[in-house]
């Protein structure tokens with residue numbers, strides 16, 4: 236073998252290796268690559284291109300790029316023919332809309348390599364186009380609202396309920412600056428007026444019903460409170476699967492309705508308030524509790540119930556008259572409202588019996604609050620008609636933690652615990668445990 240033969244052999248091997256590497260690159264490239272002759276005849280095609288172009292070729296015979304795209308980009312053949320320069324970019328990122336079973340947008344970049352060869356780069360940009368369109372829509376939508384409305388805050392929320400962007404309306408209604416971005420929207424609630432479970436419930440409700448509306452106290456950046464109506468709705472066309480953290484997925488419309496609160500309050504009071512004590516009445520309690528337990532079934536978490544009963548209340552009535560007894564009930568209502576959180580539902584459910592539902596609260600935490608309340612009541616006799624009326628309460632606490640039955644079952648358990656507290660001498664808090672159920676049966 237001559238030296239020249241060896242060199243030629245080396246060069247051949249190198250070329251073969253380069254060719255192999257090129258083929259591998261073509262095969263594995265995450266975008267579609269097609270090399271064609273000047274008339275569009277396909278010389279080389281990688282799997283991504285074949286996958287994108289196959290559905291367009293009715294007869295399944297993928298031999299010419301221009302033929303394959305004739306139905307969706309008929310101008311392509313002429314575009315190439317009219318490209319006079321010996322090489323260069325014929326088109327860059329041309330969007331081709333394909334109306335198949337699921338509409339698709341392809342991006343095509345076509346390069347003229349020389350007089351006889353073209354290279355096409357294809358990519359599916361459907362999601363990207365959808366996101367861009369959504370962004371433009373949202374901007375237009377918000378822009379239109381911002382210019383004409385003055386007493387609303389329009390807050391974009393991401394999929395987890397965090398504020399996604401700041402705007403003038405947020406500042407106008409809540410006084411918050413750009414630091415509010417990234418914070419959960421519970422930042423607008425006074426302390427104790429919501430739980431993180433509740434904020435997620437609202438998003439879920441908005442997903443299911445198209446919107447979620449509520450009304451209640453909110454807080455400004457300077458700590459002052461206002462009464463607000465708040466509506467959350469999912470943004471149109473949003474695709475939850477492609478939403479990035481921080482990207483707007485919901486719109487929260489927060490409206491300051493403090494001036495209408497008086498009228499609203501009067502109506503609400505007549506329907507849902509206990510006239511003697513000012514806390515919720517039995518009807519409001521059962522409505523709110525059913526709603527909470529319904530949410531609980533969908534997104535399990537502990538919900539606690541405390542049943543409280545004034546001890547020897549008959550004696551108080553007998554000693555101080557019915558009006559004296561009423562004064563004690565009013566006092567209990569005030570202590571209850573001050574001790575529990577705003578998000579807890581405090582109600583008078585019977586003559587001298589109160590119930591408190593504590594969302595997202597376990598047994599130990601509920602027992603601790605009930606115990607605090609018991610201590611407060613015992614330590615503060617009620618001033619009435621020149622006398623000080625001593626009063627104590629007994630409480631039963633139960634928790635619904637997924638396996639407990641519905642509201643009836645929860646009430647029954649709390650009642651059994653309350654009965655145990657009375658039986659054990661009153662002025663005490665008892666927690667429910669299974670033995671109480673068998674005792675009650677006996």
Ligand SMILES: Nc1nc2c(ncn2[C@@H]2O[C@H](COP(=O)(O)OP(=O)(O)OP(=O)(O)O)[C@@H](O)[C@H]2O)c(=O)[nH]1
Pocket residue numbers: 511544545546547548549550552556557558559560561564585586587657661
């Ligand atoms: N002042 C007043 N008394 C009420 C009201 N509703 C019910 N009561 C009275 O509350 C008393 C409840 O008495 P009982 O059920 O015997 O219970 P108790 O005396 O508190 O005894 P224990 O619960 O066993 O500690 C009755 O005398 C009722 O008349 C009300 O709105 N105002």
